[in-house]
Amino acid sequence: MIMKNKKYMKIRVISYILIMMxxxxxxxxxxxxxxxxYNTVNINPAYAGTREAIxxxxxxxxxxxxxxxxPVDNSFSVNTPINESHLxxxxxxxxxxxxxxxxxxxxxxxxxxxxxxxxYKLSFGIKASANLFNLDASKLNPEQSNDNKLQNYxxxxxxxxxxxxxxSDKAYIGLSVPYFIETQRYKDEVVINKEKMHxxxxxxxxxxxSDSVKFKPATxxxxxxxxxxxxxxxxxxxxxxxxxxxxxxxxxxxxxAMAGFQINDNMYIGYAYDxxxxxLANYNSGSHEIFLRYEIFPSIAKIITPRFF
Numbered sequence: 186m187i188m189k190n191k192k193y194m195k196i197r198v199i200s201y202i203l204i205m206m207x208x209x210x211x212x213x214x215x216x217x218x219x220x221x222x223y224n225t226v227n228i229n230p231a232y233a234g235t236r237e238a239i240x241x242x243x244x245x246x247x248x249x250x251x252x253x254x255x256p257v258d259n260s261f262s263v264n265t266p267i268n269e270s271h272l273x274x275x276x277x278x279x280x281x282x283x284x285x286x287x288x289x290x291x292x293x294x295x296x297x298x299x300x301x302x303x304x305y306k307l308s309f310g311i312k313a314s315a316n317l318f319n320l321d322a323s324k325l326n327p328e329q330s331n332d333n334k335l336q337n338y339x340x341x342x343x344x345x346x347x348x349x350x351x352x353s354d355k356a357y358i359g360l361s362v363p364y365f366i367e368t369q370r371y372k373d374e375v376v377i378n379k380e381k382m383h384x385x386x387x388x389x390x391x392x393x394x395s396d397s398v399k400f401k402p403a404t405x406x407x408x409x410x411x412x413x414x415x416x417x418x419x420x421x422x423x424x425x426x427x428x429x430x431x432x433x434x435x436x437x438x439x440x441x442a443m444a445g446f447q448i449n450d451n452m453y454i455g456y457a458y459d460x461x462x463x464x465l466a467n468y469n470s471g472s473h474e475i476f477l478r479y480e481i482f483p484s485i486a487k488i489i490t491p492r493f494f
Contacts, residue, residue: 215363215383216258216281217415218246219433219441219457219474222403222494226264226275228385229361230294230310231350234266234273236480244476249461249469254284264294271298273308285324289317296350304353312346312363342368348385357494358388383409389494399423403494419443429455438462439472453478 215228224242225232242262249255264275275294281287296310320338348361367381389403405417414436421431421443429445439462445455459472 216246216256216260216279217407217417217435218244218258218260219417219435219459219472220244220443220455220476221405221417222387222389222419223453223455223476223478224260224262225350225359225387225494226262226294227260227277227279227292228363228383229348229350229359229387230275230292230312230346230363231296231298231308231348231359231361233264233275233294233296233308233310235296235298235306235308235350235352236264237266238483239263239265239481241479241481242476243478244474246472246474248459248472249465250471250473252465252469255469257282272296273298273310285321287319287321291315301351304355306352308350308352310348310350310361312348314344314346314364316342316344316368318342342366344368352494354391356388356390359385360387361385381410383407397425413437433457435459450482451480453480 218224218227221228224244240263242260244258244260246256246258246260248257259280260277261279262275262277264273266273273294273296275292275296277290277292277294279288279290279292281290292312292314294310294312296308298306298308301307318338318340322337344364344366346361346363346365348359348363350357350359350361352358362382362384365382384407386406387404389401392400394400399422401421401423403419403421405415407415407417415438416436417433418436419431419433419441421429423429427447429443429447431443433441433443435441439459441457441459443455443457445453447453455476455478457474459474460466461469461471
């Protein structure tokens, strides 16, 4: 009977890990933020310094509220141009919690931008990162507490990525691979997490509908081996250079509503609510995402129109 319970517990634990990793390990290895366009440096190092200001960004995302063990993500980043040079630097920290696992990612970015025309620049970026992965076996609530198969697991993994970003004050397009090194994490010869290369293609354009209304459609396309192609499309409206209202659709996954407010020249706050379009919607009440961006502009520069990106 004890052996039967032990076997059952082992199967349950492995199943629990696989379920959690299906949320964050394969379909969503790198957390997908609905408002990615405000902090593109997380997925594309070439973005660092392109806002021509010291840009400080903090985000909190609670996903699939009401579902036990669902992802919770926190992100913080700083990126800035270097004086009058063509260089940009960035630093990012991300904390991801899914079920019994926690990941902490530290990234440093360097970018170099060159003018390609009077209005456009092309930026090249490199990302160096470190990942700290932790599996807390105590969160699995094992019935057999002395089961030596249920032990904590920790792993440190360095990585490197790259990207290109072509932009102006009105438009942008970028291509990036944030992590080139594919990492497998094992626990007792069982793969509990496997990171694969993610390819990102992003683009957007700002249309002036009137003196007081601007419209920006944007898209993010992500592909990773072993997972369906993911396509995000969004549409944001900026009113009187202060208020932002928009919506987004993640193909065969979720719909989102977004809102933002430019508090002053330096500070912007944004919120997004996601609702699943899959059967998962029956088991949670949606996802919430809120962020704050604070920017310090050079004394010779002045913000004219709040950028969407």
